[in-house]
Amino acid sequence: MRPQGPRNTRQRILEAAETAFGNEGYSGTRLHHIAERVGVQKASLFHYFTSKEHLYCAVLDEGAGQAEEIVKHVLESEGEPIDKIRALLRVCIDMVVTYPERTKIQLRQSLGDAPPGFQPTDASERMLCLVADLVASDELAKSLSPIDPFAFVLGLMGMVAFFFTSGPVVAPSWFGQQDAASVRDRIERHVNEVMERCLDGQSHAAKSSAVL
Amino acid sequence: MRPQGPRNTRQRILEAAETAFGNEGYSGTRLHHIAERVGVQKASLFHYFTSKEHLYCAVLDEGAGQAEEIVKHVLESEGEPIDKIRALLRVCIDMVVTYPERTKIQLRQSLGDAPPGFQPTDASERMLCLVADLVASDELAKSLSPIDPFAFVLGLMGMVAFFFTSGPVVAPSWFGQQDAASVRDRIERHVNEVMERCLDGQSHAAKSSAVL
DNA sequence: GTCTATATAGGGATAGAC
């Protein structure tokens, strides 16, 4: 999935930066480390990017572009809405598993981790809306009953991101001594099950309101 | 809910630090800012805490202690398991809403944001296990069918944390021009509904496996 | 396009007066 073959220095810097920003955060990332990993001197980075902030933004753009492409591809494909939803969950998990650091960057950013003068785009929100619109389409809306389509999408996405990035740290024993493939499989099955139960569950408003 | 009344300097430093570490991350936090917010000089912080790392750990301990207390209180109360689960979800949301920065710190930490030599405790995992054990109790296990109790708890927790901390940044328009109370209400209803549908949904293994 | 060397700033931490 990840692009292979010989990459130019710029590309290798971008990849090293993605790893660093994801694992260390924006402030925690040292350009020195990025240069080290690429195998060049720190000063060389400034030949490709004018500043740390510029590098950060370039990493972000790269990721956002790919994500948008993939989601649109699914949305524009042939098929029933319900199948598209299932496919979207799958590609979402694919993205998170293939680019864990990228996911971490996005999570960090949503916690406020970004360069001082950084302006977040509404690209991710527009994508969320597209998916939410699909969920709200006639057929699905019936089975969803009173669940807010947008909250449904946002919540599942958050759950997926949390499982793969935070999960291993919060609950190492559960993820434990297993290979990445079977961990992914377990999580994927679980999230799928949650989604399906949400999708064709009847309203439990009676129970829910009894709780309040 | 938040302790009121006159607080000593130490306490005010801890609170300011919690805010800073949550919003800026460990590396992004400047001791200068914390001192500023408290209204003392930077050097004064070192009278109470020997280092930035020490301060960070103190903030963490404070939060972990309170959380453990609250969860244990619910677990040891009288009542049906199902009602305890509902109560736990409620207190979890309470915690996140009351101490958003504390939640952010925990999320950040699970992404790898911590002092260089920091050793995470397994306190949160032990708590998760206690709750998962409750979910796995005879009565509940039946209705849960093939859902992994631990994944169930972990996933819901992640969803709640994500909704309140990342949600407003990722999807500002959805949280939009509403007061905090109604936003909380919407999210709480949604997560409750998801939980209920998971709890009494039948297995959809047939459907799920068709997806794979 | 990559290097060495250096400028500049900012932040954590300490010393010591009050």
Add this chain to the structure above:
DNA sequence: GTCTATCCCTATATAGAC
């Protein structure tokens, strides 16, 4: 217990040779 002043290190960024 709080302050002022300062040390020391590290990190971003620049200059200029090759």
